[in-house]
Amino acid sequence: MNVAKVFLAIALIIPALLSAETLSVQVKKSFLRSKPSFLGKTVVKVVYAQQVEKKSSKNDWYLVKSLKSGKSGWIHSSALSTKAIVLSSSDKLEDSSVTQGEILMAGKGFNKEVEQEYKKQNSSMNFSQIDAIEKDYSVSRTDLIKFANNGKLNI
Amino acid sequence: MNQKIILIPFILLILTSCKQVELPDIEIAGISSKDVEKALNTGIKIYNTAQDATPEQEYYIGRSVAASVLQKYKVYKKKDLNRYINSVGTILAVNSKQPEIFGGYHFAVLDSDEVNAFATPGGIIFVTRGMLRICNNEDELAAVLAHEIAHIQLKHGISSIKDSRWTSIATLIGTEAVKKYSSKELASLTESFEDSIGDVVNTLVVNGYSREYELQADEYAVDILNKSGYSQKAIISMLQKMSKRLQNDNRGFASTHPETSERIDALDSKVKKVGTIQKNRTNRFKTYMKNA
Numbered sequence: 399m400n401v402a403k404v405f406l407a408i409a410l411i412i413p414a415l416l417s418a419e420t421l422s423v424q425v426k427k428s429f430l431r432s433k434p435s436f437l438g439k440t441v442v443k444v445v446y447a448q449q450v451e452k453k454s455s456k457n458d459w460y461l462v463k464s465l466k467s468g469k470s471g472w473i474h475s476s477a478l479s480t481k482a483i484v485l486s487s488s489d490k491l492e493d494s495s496v497t498q499g500e501i502l503m504a505g506k507g508f509n510k511e512v513e514q515e516y517k518k519q520n521s522s523m524n525f526s527q528i529d530a531i532e533k534d535y536s537v538s539r540t541d542l543i544k545f546a547n548n549g550k551l552n553i
Numbered sequence: 554m555n556q557k558i559i560l561i562p563f564i565l566l567i568l569t570s571c572k573q574v575e576l577p578d579i580e581i582a583g584i585s586s587k588d589v590e591k592a593l594n595t596g597i598k599i600y601n602t603a604q605d606a607t608p609e610q611e612y613y614i615g616r617s618v619a620a621s622v623l624q625k626y627k628v629y630k631k632k633d634l635n636r637y638i639n640s641v642g643t644i645l646a647v648n649s650k651q652p653e654i655f656g657g658y659h660f661a662v663l664d665s666d667e668v669n670a671f672a673t674p675g676g677i678i679f680v681t682r683g684m685l686r687i688c689n690n691e692d693e694l695a696a697v698l699a700h701e702i703a704h705i706q707l708k709h710g711i712s713s714i715k716d717s718r719w720t721s722i723a724t725l726i727g728t729e730a731v732k733k734y735s736s737k738e739l740a741s742l743t744e745s746f747e748d749s750i751g752d753v754v755n756t757l758v759v760n761g762y763s764r765e766y767e768l769q770a771d772e773y774a775v776d777i778l779n780k781s782g783y784s785q786k787a788i789i790s791m792l793q794k795m796s797k798r799l800q801n802d803n804r805g806f807a808s809t810h811p812e813t814s815e816r817i818d819a820l821d822s823k824v825k826k827v828g829t830i831q832k833n834r835t836n837r838f839k840t841y842m843k844n845a
Contacts, residue, residue: 425657436647474652507610507722508722512613512739513613516747523617527623535639535660536659542643545644549833549834
């Protein structure tokens with residue numbers, strides 16, 4: 399009897415272990431949310447290269463657990479990559495099973511350092527305006543929901 | 554001999570030349586050479602355009618492209634108007650296939666009478682006051698912004714960067730782990746960066762996209778409008794306005810390459826669920842446009 403129970407337990411656990419997929423946040427910042435929609439309240443902030451464990455999915459939304467905070471929530475799949483993202487060569491990957499081919503080196507090629515150098519050579523370019531565009535006109539979640547409801551639009 | 558082996562020289566030819574290759578029209582072992590050609594050419598096309606541009610690289614390219622655009626145009630700094638444009642744009646982005654991009658989507662109004670809109674690869678989208686003035690309602694504004702979001706997600710801007718730039722970057726950064734660049738490496742990388750920005754700006758501001766890209770962006774925009782709850786008909790009415798304009802343009806939404814009549818014809822069969830233009834939307838649009 400006990401043997402049967404052990405087998406049953408193994409049979410249940412193995413698929414769960416196999417399906418646990420580790421993904422990386424591929425955007426500067428995003429949030430895990432209370433439901434699979436941008437209407438969902440934010441549970442926790444996640445940032446570039448942080449890893450999450452996928453538990454389930456609904457359409458293009460994944461229910462994930464942040465390996466950093468341990469908190470779970472929904473995130474749109476476009477914010478995630480199957481590649482592990484390494485911020486620097488000294489970074490230790492939390493998931494040691496990833497192979498070289500699946501690793502994406504953050505900051506390789508065109509990066510902030512290159513932008514700084516380009517800026518130096520093109521001093522007439524106004525990057526502070528670009529920073530302002532990225533910051534000054536953003537719309538909060540609550541304002542966006544109001545805006546959508548008022549105009550009978552979807553979120 | 555296995556007949557499939559016969560195809561190997563052709564495959565090698567394609568792989569080594571890395572160009573669009575035409576095969577003689579033959580069929581071996583049930584596989585048409587045309588199918589092989591199509592599959593391989595598509596694969597190679599992806600390799601050539603998407604390359605190793607990570608979302609992060611696209612973001613930095615986009616920021617500098619936007620800074621270049623702002624050397625020619627000034628931002629129209631009315632906060633309420635810009636926040637309104639961002640609300641419309643964000644609704645469209647969340648209803649698209651890729652609501653999340655590295656630095657997010659950001660929209661800004663340009664103080665120019667020209668009728669146009671541009672999208673930079675990283676997610677910054679510009680629309681001119683001239684363009685806003687010819688929109689009659691929020692749905693038409695949404696049509697313009699959806700078309701630009703489509704260009705970003707379909708990677709049209711980033712693919713205007715010449716292959717040679719990616720080759721030099723790849724040679725430079727190699728495959729080793731991240732390290733601090735030497736001043737010589739940084740100089741070469743910055744040169745490739747500058748050339749890449751030039752390629753994109755040239756496409757956005759001077760030459761415009763190809764006929765194929767404009768049609769693709771129109772088609773995808775219809776899908777985004779539909780999912781968001783905007784009227785799909787708005788894109789047709791905007792294109793009709795473009796076709797009536799005296800001055801032809803080949804850039805951004807106002808592109809007349811292809812002819813706007815061709816763009817309208819191509820959309821005709823796709824615009825099915827028309828959707829209604831809500832009064833609330835038009836009213837708030839008119840309020841904000843007083844400042845445009």
